[in-house]
Amino acid sequence: MAQAMSERGPGVTVADVIARSGVSSGAFHEAFPDREACLLAAVDLGVERACRGMLAAYDAESRWLDAIKAALAAFLAFLEREPALGRLLVVYSMSGGEQVLRRRVQILSALAEAVDRGRLEGPADRQQPPAVIAEGVVGAVLAVLQNRLLADEPAGVMDLFGSLVSIIVLPYLGAGVARRELTRPAPRIRIGAGIELPDGGGSAERHGGGTRLTYRTTRVLRAIADYPGASNREVADRAGIVDQGQASKLLNRLQARGLIAKAGEARTRGAPNSWRLTERGELLLRDASPV
Numbered sequence: 001m002a003q004a005m006s007e008r009g010p011g012v013t014v015a016d017v018i019a020r021s022g023v024s025s026g027a028f029h030e031a032f033p034d035r036e037a038c039l040l041a042a043v044d045l046g047v048e049r050a051c052r053g054m055l056a057a058y059d060a061e062s063r064w065l066d067a068i069k070a071a072l073a074a075f076l077a078f079l080e081r082e083p084a085l086g087r088l089l090v091v092y093s094m095s096g097g098e099q100v101l102r103r104r105v106q107i108l109s110a111l112a113e114a115v116d117r118g119r120l121e122g123p124a125d126r127q128q129p130p131a132v133i134a135e136g137v138v139g140a141v142l143a144v145l146q147n148r149l150l151a152d153e154p155a156g157v158m159d160l161f162g163s164l165v166s167i168i169v170l171p172y173l174g175a176g177v178a179r180r181e182l183t184r185p186a187p188r189i190r191i192g193a194g195i196e197l198p199d200g201g202g203s204a205e206r207h208g209g210g211t212r213l214t215y216r217t218t219r220v221l222r223a224i225a226d227y228p229g230a231s232n233r234e235v236a237d238r239a240g241i242v243d244q245g246q247a248s249k250l251l252n253r254l255q256a257r258g259l260i261a262k263a264g265e266a267r268t269r270g271a272p273n274s275w276r277l278t279e280r281g282e283l284l285l286r287d288a289s290p291v
Helices: 002-008 014-021 025-031 035-059 064-081 083-090 098-120 132-149 157-182 203-207 215-226 232-239 244-256 279-287
Strands: 260-262 275-277
Touching: 002 014, 002 035, 002 083, 014 025, 014 035, 035 064, 035 083, 035 098, 064 083, 064 098, 064 157, 064 215, 083 132, 098 132, 098 157, 132 157, 215 232, 215 244, 215 275, 215 279, 232 244, 244 260, 275 279
Parallel strands: none
Antiparallel strands: 260 275
């Protein structure tokens, strides 16, 4: 469902989902009575995967500002790591029926409640905004993300981090803090439990010939490590990359840097690629693994 919506938009039908998943009509209807039930299940899956990282990051911090920044960084990482599910949550869940829309309201209410805690951290001499402002803040952040995710050639969402933090903190901590946060980078987040490192940095660059271990690079290398011999399409599907052209360009870059290689060079013309990690690629991925 998530992949089909990324490819076709909100007008996806059950037939589209069946064709994209490769299952029979009978198998689909054994799992889901209708399109709404399938969409709701996809939304719940996205929420589960996104919240796994966000809650861990939020709970690890004692101050509201630090917790909000860590949770936001984890969510942006999720959007880059799983773009199809991310678009489903942020954009296409609005096309659902009553059940999906009710679920969306529950999610937005929980986010607004976390944002509203900023009233407890503001200066004592500053009049704090009413609770409804938190709903507006969440809506503003989602509007920015929707525009980026629906762009014809969307750039990475992590570069929005400072601007989004500034939007969130302005009503609670004032213009000075909001200006300061505009230029501050995303916090470094441990790899594991569904959370990735922010773009670049880390010891993993030692073996990568200048390759920065971004979310997408990590996902592609992990897909090949877990499934040696995977084709371009199989790597893209496992890494959550919808655009096959982007996947091919990334694979070519990783091959040029000696991180991956074709498993068999003596292949018939037109046959799909079959990828494996090189020793350098294995070292890069190993350095990125949690201790």
